[in-house]
Each structure stands twice: as C-alpha cells, then as structure tokens.
Amino acid sequence: MEGxxxxxxxxxxxxxxxxRDRTRVKRLRISYDAVEASGFALAxxxxxxxxxxxxxxxxxxxxxxxxxSRVPRPWSRCxxxxxxxxxxxxxx
Numbered sequence: 727m728e729g730x731x732x733x734x735x736x737x738x739x740x741x742x743x744x745x746r747d748r749t750r751v752k753r754l755r756i757s758y759d760a761v762e763a764s765g766f767a768l769a770x771x772x773x774x775x776x777x778x779x780x781x782x783x784x785x786x787x788x789x790x791x792x793x794x795s796r797v798p799r800p801w802s803r804c805x806x807x808x809x810x811x812x813x814x815x816x817x818x
Contacts, residue, residue, distance in 0.1 A: 734786065738774065743783040751776050751783050 729743040743751060755773040762772065775786040
C-alpha cells in the first residue's frame, strides 16, 4: 500500500511512504491502533514508529504474519443470537 517495504530484522520492517505526509501516517497509526484495540479479527499493520528523513516519511512496523484473507471472520466466532452478531452491519 503506497510505499516500499524492506525487512529491518525478523520482528520489524521499514516502510518508505510514497504519497502520505507525516501527519496522515500518524492518523493512520491511530486508526490501526483503534482497530487492533477493538478486538476485530482483521490483519492490519502495526506501526511502531513514524519518522521523517530528508523529506520522506518512514515507518517501522510489525510485519503481517498472515494474509488478511486467512484471518477468521468475526461472525464465525459467535452465534446469530449473540449481541456481537447483531452489531455487525450487513451489505447487500
């Protein structure tokens, strides 16, 4: 998504962003953190650090270990009678 990624070590990657400034990447980090804190079963990057070097925005991130399609869907963990199930929007 919008950049070049390279391994820093086994637990971290660095991403050079093409089209986002530092403020937008910081907002994206806040959004990603909120999704992770919600417990929603969605594979998203975890941004550990945001930096700007020579006008380019870099992030240090935890690499995704599974593809987003392999993560179990949230509705597979609850029954139709569960309040969690009723709170999931449906699209037609």
